[in-house]
Every structure is written in C-alpha cells, then in structure tokens.
Amino acid sequence: MTTVAxxxxxxxxxxxxAVHAGLPSALAELGALVRIPSVSWGAFDPQRVQDSADAVKDLVEGLGVFESVQISRAKQSDSDVLGQPAVLATRAARGGAPTILLYAHHDVQPPGDDDDWDSPPFEPTVRGDRLYGRGAADDKAGVMAHIASIRALVETVGPDFDLGLAxxxxxxxxxxxxxxxxxLSQHQTELAADVIVVADSDNWDIDTPALTVGxxxxxxxxxxxxxxxxxxHSGMFGGAVPDSMxxxxxLLASLYNDDGSVAVxxxxxxDTDTPDYDETKLRAETGLLEGVSPIGSGAILDRIWSKPAITITGIDAPTVDNASNTLSPSTSVRISVRIAPGQGAGEAYTAIEAHLRAHAPFGAHLEITDVDTGDPFLVDTSGWAVAEAKQSMADAWGVPAVETGIGGSIPFISDLVDVFPDAQILVTGVEDPGTRAHSPNESLHLGVFxxxxxxxxxxxxxxxxxGKKNA
Known part of the structure; x- marks a missing residue:
C-alpha cells in the first residue's frame, strides 16, 4: 500500500x-511555570530556579520524542561558580534531515514592587486578550512555544519524523x-545544529510577525x-567640598548631548532603512508623557536599532526619607550601554571607560566593577532558513513578516556564532509592543502566542x- 503525502x-x-486544540493545555502549563518565581539574580532564592528547571524537564520528557533529557550546569565565566540549571534535550536527525536547535530561557526578571502590578506578578491572570505575570511572555512563553509546536508536529506527522531536534x-x-x-563548550556535540531558533524577541504588532535581523x-x-x-556635615563644609552625589x-550629565543623544x-x-514609525506610535507604545519630547535625532527606529544608547538603571544613594544634612562620600550607579551593530563590545567599553575617567569632576575617584559585555548581531538574511522562517510566519499569521532590529540585546548570540559558525540563526519571539517585558504588568497577547x-x-x-526532499 502506497502512502500519499x-x-x-x-x-x-x-x-x-493541532495547535488550536492544544492551546488550552499549553496556556495552563504556561500558567504553572509563571507561578514559579524563577529569578536568577544572586539575591534571590536559587531553589526556585531549580524548581522551574524541574518543571520544564517534566514537560519536555512528556513529549516522548527526545532520546535524552537532562538538567545541566556549567561554570560561570572563568570562575568555579556553577551557573543556574538549564534543560537540554536531544534527538538525532534521520535520513539526511537537518537538525534544529530551539532556545528559550526559563528564568525571569525580578518583579519589582508588587504595588506597581495590577495583579500579583507570579499569579497568572487573564484580562481581556492578555495573560499577565512575570515571565508570562519573557520568556516562559518562548519555552511553551517550543513545547506546544513540537507537540503539534507529533500529533500531525507522528513521532517518527526525521528532523533532528535539540x-x-x-x-x-x-x-x-x-x-x-x-x-556551549561542555555540550557542543549535543547542541550542534543546522538551524538555531532563539525565541526571545518581539513582533511588529499583534497582527504582524517579525523576524529580528539586528x-x-x-x-x-x-x-x-x-x-x-x-x-x-553639609552645612559646615558645603560650598568648599564636593560631595559624591x-x-x-x-559626570553622568557628560554622557549626553543637549538632545539626549550619546556624547561619548x-x-x-x-544609518539604515527602517519601516515607518512615527512619534505618535512611539508615545503609544512607551507611555511617553504629554509634553516630554523624544531624544536623539534621525529616524526613530534608527535611534532604537542602530545607534548607541546609555541608561542609568539604578543608583545607591540615601533615600529621601532617610536624607540627612550630609556630604555623601561615595555614590554608586548601574550603567547600561547599548551598542550599535558593527561595533564590538570591547571597543565600546574602552571608549566609555576613557570618557568617564577623562570627565571625572574635581578629580573624583572612580571604580568600575561588575562588568558584563555582549557583542551586537546582524543576521545573514540570504540563507535558506530565513526564507523558510518567513514563509512559515506568512502561513501562520496570514500576512508577510517584517524584518526588524531590536534595541535590546541578546549577548549570547555572538557566542552561538563563535561556537557554531555554520549554523543559520533565526531570532523570533512571542512578544509584541504591549508586552512590557521587564516591567510591571508584563503580559502575553494570547493571539500572538x-x-x-x-x-x-x-x-x-x-x-x-x-530532509525528505534531500534524501
């Protein structure tokens, strides 16, 4: 008997x-993951990250298609400190089929102040067409997109498909x-793939898919x-002695030009060609207050995707309630610099360190610690995997995909390029402009998911x- 494809x-x-039928289960499983406060920062309970890894491992094993499923850790940087637990599953390709590596992350950002949330951050809550909760989008929805898509593939073509999966x-x-x-070095053989999908990015809007290329x-x-x-005492010595604040x-003011652009x-x-995006849309998507103007110059998306930006993300200083009439001896800030594609992180760090030391007022002493760097990334859009991904997006969404840049960073992609130089990397995601990743009231649009x-x-x-065509 001949089987007709x-x-x-x-x-x-x-x-x-299959996807439609499996959606309720996938969302219920996503909700269970959101309830685990898997904040990977050093000040938070690491057991909750382990609990999250265990839960993901159970979901992966339940698919019944992987030959190996494990939880693994590797040492951080050049230290002997182990990183947080990751889930690794593999299935070998058959009959000449390609292998695809699916990436997401199960850890989440700290929730911040619970009072800033309209519902508890680790209690998944549906309001309208959105699911709210820390990690509901970034990136436990990415985890569940992988799980649910594999499940739909198995239900449609059966468990004996030829495609290799990691x-x-x-x-x-x-x-x-x-x-x-x-x-990557520890598991290079298991992770080797022809195509790598990083499900940790954004879509153009809730009706239009995007493939991130920068x-x-x-x-x-x-x-x-x-x-x-x-x-x-500020009264006794203020006016003669510079305080650290x-x-x-x-010093921080020296980082910016008058229009708010970077002065380093x-x-x-x-400069790049970007889709149309006006100030009205910027205000709607960011909550920019009436009367507050955007910063920088040139096309708005160029400013976000292709130019550097500097943000002061935290400051250690006396609170207003605890303020006394005192000249502070030391003040610490956390600085986040976004680097435009085309410049290495090491070169950028050298430039900003030189600027800070050259502009330290009154001979103030500077100490720079806890440095993290990540290189920018540009996708080679000429590969066959990009064409396959964009066609898949058009099939699923009913409209063509937009090629976009992202103002944020996924620093580890440069590591993927270094270790797997021949792999084609696709950056996709389940987020949209209303997601508010990293912010209070983070949410997932159910239709986008x-x-x-x-x-x-x-x-x-x-x-x-x-794979079958190439066999």
Missing part, C-alpha cells in the same frame, strides 16, 4: 487544528548568561564615584519535509 495546504490545516532552555539569561559559553550589543557595569574618606550627577567619543552608530506556536510548528514541518 499530504499537500502543503493539507499539512498546514492539520497543524493549525532543545536548550537556559536558566540565567536575565542574569547575563554568565555560564553560557562554557555550557540586535544591539551591551556593556553594563557598576560605577562608584568617591570624593571623601567619610561623610561630613554632585560629582556623580555632573568612540561609540558608533549607522497562538500564531507564534503555529509558526514554529509549520517551520518544524517544513524542515522535516526538506
């Missing part, structure tokens, strides 16, 4: 039915992926500015078919 239309219809669910992306490169890099560090050996404010010599940008799962299921099926 389904047509492309029939396969798409079958995958769509699944890497990291546990410390939100803490700088400090063990990532060592993890990412800014980053340099982050702690800067401590000191002017005194000890605190002194004054020095810090003046040696940080570079580039549905279409993201279908996109990946279609992509997996297309790559499985590609």
């Amino acid at each position: 389904p047509t492309r239309s029939e396969l798409l219809d079958a995958l769509a039915s 699944l890497f669910i990291e546990g410390e992306e939100e803490f700088g992926s400090r063990s990532f490169k060592n993890f 990412l800014r890099g980053n340099v982050t560090f702690r800067l401590t500015v000191s002017t005194l050996a000890h605190a002194s 004054m020095a810090t404010v003046l 010599a040696g940080l570079t940008g580039r 549905h279409r993201a799962v279908l996109t990946e299921a279609v992509l997996l099926a297309r790559l499985d078919e590609r």
